Amino acid sequence: MQRPVGPERVEQSRTGRAAPDGPSSKESVLAKTVVIAEDEAIVRLDLREILEEEGYEVVGETGRGDEAVELVRVHRPDLVILDVKMPGMDGLAAAQAINSQSRSAVLILTAFSQRDLIEQARDAGALAYLVKPFQKEELLPAIEVALARFEEMQALAAENATLSDDKRGLEDQLETRRWVDRAKGRLMDDHSLSEAKAFAFIQQSAMNRRVTMREIAREIVEGQLAPDAG
Numbered sequence: 001m002q003r004p005v006g007p008e009r010v011e012q013s014r015t016g017r018a019a020p021d022g023p024s025s026k027e028s029v030l031a032k033t034v035v036i037a038e039d040e041a042i043v044r045l046d047l048r049e050i051l052e053e054e055g056y057e058v059v060g061e062t063g064r065g066d067e068a069v070e071l072v073r074v075h076r077p078d079l080v081i082l083d084v085k086m087p088g089m090d091g092l093a094a095a096q097a098i099n100s101q102s103r104s105a106v107l108i109l110t111a112f113s114q115r116d117l118i119e120q121a122r123d124a125g126a127l128a129y130l131v132k133p134f135q136k137e138e139l140l141p142a143i144e145v146a147l148a149r150f151e152e153m154q155a156l157a158a159e160n161a162t163l164s165d166d167k168r169g170l171e172d173q174l175e176t177r178r179w180v181d182r183a184k185g186r187l188m189d190d191h192s193l194s195e196a197k198a199f200a201f202i203q204q205s206a207m208n209r210r211v212t213m214r215e216i217a218r219e220i221v222e223g224q225l226a227p228d229a230g
Helices: 041-053 065-075 091-099 115-124 136-161 170-191 195-209 213-221
Strands: 033-037 057-062 079-083 105-110 128-131
Touching: 033 041, 033 065, 041 057, 041 136, 057 065, 065 079, 065 091, 079 091, 079 136, 091 105, 091 115, 105 115, 105 136, 128 136, 136 170, 136 195, 136 213, 170 195, 170 213, 195 213
Parallel strands: 033 057, 033 079, 079 105, 105 128
Antiparallel strands: none
């Protein structure tokens, strides 16, 4: 069974470290900017301290969802961290508003892990989620997942912009996303690739052969294409 690649809770490894293929060093995240939206002041403070220790730049913080949307509009951060429960606008509504403008990667914080909430977060545009209370060793991999998936979305959008008008509709974009997600799942399961490396293989293969990522993804899913052994 292929693993899901929707918004996910990122589990820490036995070593407590992030997956080996994500940008885990401070040097790799120096340019990343973040907006924090969390109505508990102590949690906001903890988030800021962890992020700044790791080289992220916190460009705005708030305890209200509606203010978070405005901060994202003004600062255009790489990442926005949203708590689900906030006054003004809840985190899911804020995520939807932010996602509609494709401005930032979205990471959702929640005190719950029910499936319906996860599905709502996915539909709102969240790319990863984290259950509170959390540890630093859980937060950082979740951030890496959200940023990597946002980059994937941007790459797919850029490819879509090059296609003919009859292949650029929303349904075509969703179909491409579905094929790419299935292909990533197969590469992760069959070849032990990380999610980031799986997408990189799809993207690079498409560039090398000058075809779309959907075509490459279909070949992977149907067993016609795989990474070279070793």
